Amino acid sequence: MRITIGEFLLTRLAQAGITEVIGVPGDFNLNLLEQIDEFDGIRFVGTCNELNAAYAVDGYARSRGLGALMTTYGVGELSALNGIAGAAAEHVPMISIAGAPPLYATEGRYDLHHTMADGDFTNMLASVGQFTAAAVRITPANAAEEIDRALHTALREKRPVHIQVPSDISHLTIEAPEAPFDPAASIASSDPERLESAVSRVLELFEAAERPALLVDLDADRHGFAAKLQAFAEKTGTRYAQLNSGKAILDERHPLFLGTYNGAASAPGVREAIEEADFLLTTTPRLIEGNSGGFSAKLPREATVDFGDQHVGIHGVDYIGIDVLELLDVLLERAPERAGAAPEPAAEPEPWRADRDAPLTQARLWPRFGRFFREEDVVIAEAGTSNIGLGTQTLPAGVKYINSAIWGSIGYTLPALLGSQLAARERRHILFIGDGSFQLTAQELSTILREDLAPIIVLVNNRGYTIERWILGMRSEYNDVADWDYGALPKVFRPDTSMVSYSARTEGELEEALAAIESSSEGAFLELHLDPEDAPAGLQGFGPMTADFDYGPRGPRNA
The missing domain is CATH 3.40.50.970 (Thiamin diphosphate (ThDP)-binding fold, Pyr/PP domains)
Incomplete structure (x- = not known):
């Protein structure tokens, strides 16, 4: 034609x-x-x-x-x-x-x-x-x-x-x-002999294993493996963990979920389960300093079976010419159904009790938001404080978690919110972004409002780059940003907007704002005021580690 x-x-x-x-x-x-x-x-x-x-x-x-x-x-x-x-x-x-x-x-x-x-x-x-x-x-x-x-x-x-x-x-x-x-x-269909050979070898190793485990990274999401991996884990009773760059790809509240593997910085029990596994199924993890505990990860290469998009690596031997989605279908059909080691039931979060006059703190803030999320939400977390703070929270089933764990370009998430909500208007979108990151791409709030989108935007105002403060220059002016009137911006960008602005400095004010947001279908812009030097515990460890890596023993921290 x-x-x-x-x-x-x-x-x-x-x-x-x-x-x-x-x-x-x-x-x-x-x-x-x-x-x-x-x-x-x-x-x-x-x-x-x-x-x-x-x-x-x-x-x-x-x-x-x-x-x-x-x-x-x-x-x-x-x-x-x-x-x-x-x-x-x-x-x-x-x-x-x-x-x-x-x-x-x-x-x-x-x-x-x-x-x-x-x-x-x-x-x-x-x-x-x-x-x-x-x-x-x-x-x-x-x-x-x-x-x-x-x-x-x-x-x-x-x-x-x-x-x-x-x-x-x-x-x-x-x-x-x-x-x-x-x-x-x-995607080309699999070579039949290579597919059968890979399936047979994977099942042979899996059935002989006493301590099997599954570790997911972001490629499990990109290549569409997630649902099939979840089904495989549930059918075979295989415990699973995630890298922080693969957060919430599999159900974090399932009894089989171990937690986040981060090398020496892993949660208790997670490191042992992954590094001592005698069958470890991975999805081509890319271990950078931020998801490997400063390169302390030690995956058992001799026990690893890696699923790429068009190949399977088994104990260092590559099986190419395979559509891994086809391979997962065959594995699901043939894998033995077994309970595996009895997992501990997923812990119920402790009831939240606000100390109404207490100022907001990082230690209390993120567990509160862990209770705010619903199944099928899209949660978008800016690199730095927001992503590290949310990293310890177990998210409900079906939540899509968007962050830039590897590239880490700050300011990414506000425009990413725009794109994601254009693509999936039917899902509730919640963005967490720091004031420094917001200032890089703030004007895209106007496009969000022009498109009649109604996200929940949570702006963490700690008057600058908290993640950088914990790396170097805790009180240095170069880590400061101007303190905008953030709550006024929705009406600046669109005077007739229905988005409602909220501000909270105490736990009581936060509770009132969240109650109003949950009872409304309108967009929300929630500004949270925190101390510039306050940070999640994970960031307090990450900052000095990054400084040691970046600047060495003669760096400015060691003058």
């Missing part, structure tokens, strides 16, 4: 499940935006800048499975690059689309705006290509092939891909395949 390049691209995005393209207009992409306006099933959501757009697409993809970003050449692409790199680090599939200069100008090496004015049109593509699984400038000759290739690559590799669309080609027609895009075709 003949179809315009722009319409073909949008059709493929729609068939992959995308209903919003998020980004910033620019002269090289306005032609595509006109085509979006005319396209049934996809709309454009503009953000305040390209970095925020990339963060929003990351959040969208975590809730929808794939997201689409729109920028313009050069200034837009590079402004979004931090967010694209974060999606690459966190294994989030994203289609980054950039309007590019017209093809004739590119081939003629014109000196143009948004370029180095040197006729070089390879540098932007090469820059973004360092952080994507595919990066291509399409032409009428390759558009159909390359668009499909990019989409399949993003879905298969769980990484961003980048497509430059010259501004003079999107309305040209091409001959394109009539068959709809099939996301399932992104």
Whole structure:
């Protein structure tokens, strides 16, 4: 069939499940935006800048499975690059689309705006290509092939891909395949012999094990393993733990849940269960300093069976050519049903009793919010105080937990909230963000309000960068930020907003605010005032450890 390049691209995005393209207009992409306006099933959501757009697409993809970003050449692409790199680090599939200069100008090496004015049109593509699984400038000759290739690559590799669309080609027609895009075709089916060999070996080792355990990381979520792993654990009575970068992927309130494994900083009993397991099933964990107890993790390599997306590693031997989702189905069918070691029932949280006049503290704050969450909530935690404080709270079944555990770019979560809620409007979204992080991307609150979203935003006001204070400069001015009138911002950004602002300095004020928020369907902006030097216990340990690692024995802490 003949179809315009722009319409073909949008059709493929729609068939992959995308209903919003998020980004910033620019002269090289306005032609595509006109085509979006005319396209049934996809709309454009503009953000305040390209970095925020990339963060929003990351959040969208975590809730929808794939997201689409729109920028313009050069200034837009590079402004979004931090967010694209974060999606690459966190294994989030994203289609980054950039309007590019017209093809004739590119081939003629014109000196143009948004370029180095040197006729070089390879540098932007090469820059973004360092952080994507595919990066291509399409032409009428390759558009159909390359668009499909990019989409399949993003879905298969769980990484961003980048497509430059010259501004003079999107309305040209091409001959394109009539068959709809099939996301399932992104993963090849298993080689039958390799699948059977892997299943047989996994079951042989599992059935011989006396101390089996399961350790999940973020790839269990990205590749869709979670439900099948939960079912495997329950059928076989296998205890499981998580890295903090894999929080809440499996049910944290199930009796089989051990807790969070963090090397020497693990909760009691968790380290022994994981490091002394004689069969340890993992999902390709990536152990950085923040989720390994400062590189103190010691996984038993000789007992480890690792599930990647397209391979299984068994005691150091790789079985390739396998769709692990198929392998999990066969394992679920054949695995022995057994109770395993009798797990302790999940502990019921102690009743919360507010000391109404007591000032808010980190030690009391996070356990209170642990009781606020409901099943199927989306909880978004900014790197630093919020993520560390929530890390010790067991979340209800079905909660989706979004954070940037590896990339850790502060300010990520407010735009990610926008994207996630656009992708899953039916779920209650709760964001926890510090004042310093909020100030980096605060303007995206205006887009959240413009889109009539109604999240609960909890802003932790400790007048600066508490995580940095605990690393270095506890009372240094460089860790301070201006103390904004945060509660006034919803009406600044949208005077007719229905979002309600609350402020709490004491436990009694917090209880009143939470009661009002729970009884309302309107959005909420809750500002919490805490002492700048107060921090969760985990952060108090993490800060000095980070300083020792970063600065060494002659560093400023040891003057």
